[in-house]
Amino acid sequence: xxxxxxxxxxxxxxxxxxxxxxxxxxxxxxxxxxxxxxxxxxxxxxxxxxxxxxxxxxxxxxxxxxxxxxxxxxxxxxxxxxxxxxxxxxxxxxxxxxxxxxxxxxxxxxxxxxxxxxxxxxxxxxxxxxxxxxxxxxxxxxxxxxxxxxxxxxxxxxxxxxxxxxxxxxxxxxxxxxxxxxxxxxxxxxxxxxxxxxxxxxxxxxxxxxxxxxxxxxxxxxxxxxxxxxxxxxxxxxxxxxxxxxxxxxxxxxxxxxxxxxxxxxxxxxxxxxxxxxxxxxxxxxxxxxxxxxxxxxxxxxxxxxxxxxxxxxxxxxxxxxxxxxxxxxxxxxxxxxxxxxxxxxxxxxxxxxxxxxxxxxxxxxxxxxxxxxxxxxxxxxxxxxxxxxxxxxxxxxxxxxxxxxxxxxxxxxxxxxxxxxxxxxxxxxxxxxxxxxxxxxxxxxxxxxxxxx
Numbered sequence: 001x002x003x004x005x006x007x008x009x010x011x012x013x014x015x016x017x018x019x020x021x022x023x024x025x026x027x028x029x030x031x032x033x034x035x036x037x038x039x040x041x042x043x044x045x046x047x048x049x050x051x052x053x054x055x056x057x058x059x060x061x062x063x064x065x066x067x068x069x070x071x072x073x074x075x076x077x078x079x080x081x082x083x084x085x086x087x088x089x090x091x092x093x094x095x096x097x098x099x100x101x102x103x104x105x106x107x108x109x110x111x112x113x114x115x116x117x118x119x120x121x122x123x124x125x126x127x128x129x130x131x132x133x134x135x136x137x138x139x140x141x142x143x144x145x146x147x148x149x150x151x152x153x154x155x156x157x158x159x160x161x162x163x164x165x166x167x168x169x170x171x172x173x174x175x176x177x178x179x180x181x182x183x184x185x186x187x188x189x190x191x192x193x194x195x196x197x198x199x200x201x202x203x204x205x206x207x208x209x210x211x212x213x214x215x216x217x218x219x220x221x222x223x224x225x226x227x228x229x230x231x232x233x234x235x236x237x238x239x240x241x242x243x244x245x246x247x248x249x250x251x252x253x254x255x256x257x258x259x260x261x262x263x264x265x266x267x268x269x270x271x272x273x274x275x276x277x278x279x280x281x282x283x284x285x286x287x288x289x290x291x292x293x294x295x296x297x298x299x300x301x302x303x304x305x306x307x308x309x310x311x312x313x314x315x316x317x318x319x320x321x322x323x324x325x326x327x328x329x330x331x332x333x334x335x336x337x338x339x340x341x342x343x344x345x346x347x348x349x350x351x352x353x354x355x356x357x358x359x360x361x362x363x364x365x366x367x368x369x370x371x372x373x374x375x376x377x378x379x380x381x382x383x384x385x386x387x388x389x390x391x392x393x394x395x396x397x398x399x400x401x402x403x404x405x406x407x408x409x410x411x412x413x414x415x416x417x418x419x420x421x422x423x424x425x426x427x428x429x430x431x432x433x434x435x436x437x438x439x440x441x442x443x444x445x446x447x448x449x450x451x452x453x454x
Contacts, residue, residue: 005131005140007185012124012144013151014178015083018171020155022090024287025167027272029093033102042398049269049394051110052386056265058114059383066119067126067376075127076188082116082123083179087172094168122379129363129375130189137363139306141356146301149352153294160287250374252431253362254381259424260322260354261382263329265389266417270397271332277401278410279338289345296349305353314357315431321353322425329418333411361431393417 030048035041070078089109092101124144132140162170275281275289308317328344328351335341362378396413399405409415 005128007182007187008124008127009144009147011079011083011178011182011186012147014174014181015086015120016148016151017155017158018090018173018175018178019086020152020290021159021162021167021171021174022093024156024159024284024290025164027276027286028282029097029102029164031276033097033099042402045269045273045394045398045401047106048273049390051106051113052265052269052390052394054110055113056383056385056387056389059119060380060387062115063119063122063379063383064376067122067374067379070123070126074188075123075130076182076186079120079123079127079182079186080179082120083175083182085112085116086120087175087179088112090168090172090175094172097165119376119379122375125359125363125375127189137360139309141360142301142305142309145352145356146298146305149294149297149301153291153298156287156290156294160284160291247365249431250362250365252427253358254378255427256318256322256354256424256431257358257378257381258385259420259427260325260358261385262389263325263417263420263424265386266393266413266420267329269390269394270413270417273397273401274411274414275341278335279341281338281341289341292342292345293348296346297352300349300352301356304349305356314360315428317353318357318361318431319425319428321350321357322421322428324350325354326418326421326425329414329421333409333415333418335411 027044030044031038031041034043034047066078066081089105089112092105092108095101125141128140128144129137158170159167272281272286275285279285305317312320324347328347332341332344359375359378362374365374393413393416396416400410400412405412
């Protein structure tokens with residue numbers, strides 16, 4: 001394995017570890033700060049949903065921008081931003097956990113997530129594409145996700161035993177170590193010259209399209225393009241629409257990612273509050289569930305995916321992961337005993353196929369100088385779903401966990417999440433990935449999307 005990739009994996013491990021340690025305690029801290037002495041708190045659910053919405057808005061705006069800038073100025077400089085802003089909210093709750101500190105944490109966390117939520121993940125994926133050839137890319141994405149899952153397991157185990165009052169101090173220290181390590185050891189990827197980027201074919205479908213999909217200037221105007229201000233070259237909504245038009249494969253992957261992210265966002269907004277209200281779960285039970293699912297995800301991504309990818313391909317892995325996730329959600333919604341979530345946590349290992357498969361399918365449709373832009377756009381699609389999801393599922397969860405529910409079905413919102421997964425699964429069955437652009441013959445011709453933006 002290349003040394004630069006090892007340093008990236010260490011950075012991912014440390015940064016994820018710092019973030020995960022705080023996850024099992026946040027439900028208890030939120031309810032204790034906002035609704036002391038209660039097991040159910042509608043205000044906490046609504047605030048959590050609002051935080052997801054605002055984070056999604058920021059990600060939609062910032063992630064494609066940061067991804068595109070990393071194509072021009074290198075990955076390392078842009079990775080620094082999300083790592084820096086993630087430390088600040090942890091420091092606030094390390095100082096205190098009463099209502100005043102909680103609200104301060106809440107506001108700063110929203111601002112930090114708007115600036116950096118999703119950016120680190122998409123930049124890490126782009127860094128991997130810089131270092132890994134086409135044929136090994138899905139396995140490398142699986143390895144990256146596996147390291148994140150291993151960090152998830154370690155973080156939840158640590159949260160199980162670290163006292164609550166020390167949790168955020170430890171998280172802040174780990175996040176700062178990850179930032180310093182990255183700045184010292186991670187070698188940057190050198191961005192290609194602007195002229196090379198302009199000539200790189202983007203999102204070609206079929207055989208040998210010779211014209212770039214996104215190009216702001218003709219060859220005759222190239223001499224003047226060098227003087228164009230940088231921010232006039234940044235991706236716009238028209239660029240994203242052009243990518244969707246140029247490649248049915250990319251557009252299908254974006255639809256799958258949207259509905260999968262919609263379901264994931266709903267799960268974040270609903271599941272822990274559902275389990276606390278339904279079975280009175282607390283920090284320890286939450287940590288146990290996360291450890292079970294994290295261990296399964298780690299083993300699957302590190303050991304099982306490298307075996308299954310050559311045999312099945314990304315498309316079948318994607319559909320398999322979504323199908324199992326659908327079944328999980330429907331069973332969660334009718335959980336009848338406290339052991340059911342533990343059994344389902346073990347089945348969640350198949351859900352980890354989804355994101356690496358989507359990212360690999362999309363990355364193979366673009367050139368090496370556009371990986372940051374495309375991974376950023378995919379992250380923006382997921383963030384858009386994260387905006388919509390809490391608006392739907394947070395009120396739904398609060399309603400069906402309250403005494404004013406129209407009928408008794410505490411897991412109704414979880415069932416609706418399963419329906420979103422069904423839509424993603426159906427769309428995934430339609431994906432027929434085009435060959436990577438590096439393998440397209442140079443003898444054919446195909447119409448690009450140049451005219452869309454010229």
